[in-house]
Amino acid sequence: MALRDLIHDRKVALCIIFSLIAVIAPLLLLFGLKNGIVSQLRHQLLDDPRTREVRMTGNGNYDFAWLDKLARRSEVGFSIPLTRSLNTQADLVRDGQHFVPGAEVIPTAKGDPLLQDVRAPVKDSDTVLSASAARRLGVQTGDILRLMVSRKSEGKNQRATFALTVTGVLDDAKFSRQGAFITLPLLVALEDYRDGFQVPLLGVSDGKPFRERTRYSRARIYASSIDDVSLLARWLETQNIEAITQSAQIESVRAIDRVLGIIFGVIAWISASGCIASLVGAFIANIDRKRKDMAVLRLLGFRRRSVTLFIIIQALCLTGVSYGLGVIIYLLGSALFNHVLGSSLPDQAFVCHLDPLHFIAALLCVLAVALGVAAIGALRALKIEPAESLREI
Known part of the structure; x- marks a missing residue:
């Protein structure tokens, strides 16, 4: 009966549906833009391990x-x-025509954020080259090159050579400088050699007796997440250690998130308030228009619960149809935004995006508003007495 009544009064029903769509679709698009832009920025920060470096x-x-x-x-x-x-x-x-003087040598190990896409060196003779160094040397994975280090001992210039096998090449986006990622023991051996010690790893028996390493000058550190960068930097400050971080870039993303959140919140509350007021007015006006019909239903034996369910079913149907059409409009609008605004962004980037959980949350919110409005209308309908139908005869 509730559905048939909506079909009979389809003009009024369509007016209510259009008023709901006018609120739901823009809110979904607005939240999709906020979520898409901020998520994309955070995604870029998380994908770039350098952001988490301290x-x-x-x-x-x-x-x-x-x-x-x-x-x-x-x-x-x-x-x-x-x-x-x-x-x-x-x-x-590599040879007389392919060499990189003064390349960076960086210690690495399993779990290195920079080497997520390549296999980290396992043996001391393994290395991962940056893309720029690999191009300069003309090598690729599996090739062999030489690492050379010089020192001056007892007035003599000496040079040690160590063969390395390329186990991977790191993309320019992860490390743009010319460098080689090696094991920590090999890096320590290079420092010991320069300090004039004997270095068994490099096959050097000249110099001061071999020393066991017990102390280091620094550490190469990456935070667990971008939110931990500032915490880690503050802890290092308590240890009287100065640190350089990407806190400014991280804070800019948070600021954008806060600003967009405030803008969305204000617009959402204004739109939701107008929607609720519009629904309340529409339902009350619709009930007042059908006072005679409600009175006849009560006279025919409809209980208060039946009248309440009648109004609630109509409210849920109108809201469900409005939400479904609003989602369709959102999908069309988001596709347009992503095509037009996202054309200058990298592949798989987006500017308007909502997860399935967001759609479910939005639907629950819309239904909650509809039930609240329906409850107000039901309270007004329950005040209609069956005798009113007799007075109209």
């Missing part, structure tokens, strides 16, 4: 206990000791 400035003197304490902190996603900054360079040579 660089210790200067050279210190840290023992294993302190480095282990650092690695165990919940804010730290990856950390590995570093030698002095002057000892993080070496020459990479």
Whole structure:
């Protein structure tokens, strides 16, 4: 009966549906833009491990206990000791025409955020090259090159050579400089060699007796998430260690999120208030228009519960149809936004996006508003007495 009544009064029903669509569709598009832009920015930040890097400035003197304490902190996603900054360079040579003088040598291990797409070096003779270094050397995965390091000992210039096998090439987006990722023992061997010690790993028996490494100058650190970067930097400050982070870039994304959240909140509340007021007025006007029909139904034996269900069913039907049409309009609008505004963005980027959970939450909110409005209309309908129908005869 409720559905037949809506079909009979289809003009009024369509007016209510259009008024709901006019609120639902813009709100979905607005929230989709907010969610899409902020999510895309956060996605780019998360995809770029450099955003989570916390660089210790200067050279210190840290023992294993302190480095282990650092690695165990919940804010730290990856950390590995570093030698002095002057000892993080070496020459990479393939032949007389292909070489990279003074390339960066970076210690790495399993779990390195920069090497998520390539296999990290396992043996000391393994290395992962940056794309720029690989192009300069003309090598690819599986090729062999030489790592050369020089020193001056007892007035003599000496040079050590170590063969490396390329196990992977890192994309420019992850590391744009010319460098090689190597194991920590090999990096320590390079520093010991420059300091004039004997280095069994490099096959060097000249110099001061071999020393066991107990302290390091710095650490290469990455936070667990972008939200942990500032926490980790503050903890390092309590240890009297200055650190360089991408906090400004991270904070800019948070600021955009806050601003868009405020804008969306204000517009949403204004739109929702207007929608509720419009629905209340439409339902009350519709009930007042059907007072005689309601009175006849009561006279025919309809109980109060039946009248209430009659109104609630109509409210849910009108809201469900409005929401469905609003979602269709949103999908068309979001496709247009993504095509026009997203044409200048990288592949798989979006500017307007909602997850399935967002659609479910929006539907529940719309239905809750409809039930609230229907309850107000039902209370007014329950005040209609059956005798009113007799007075009209």
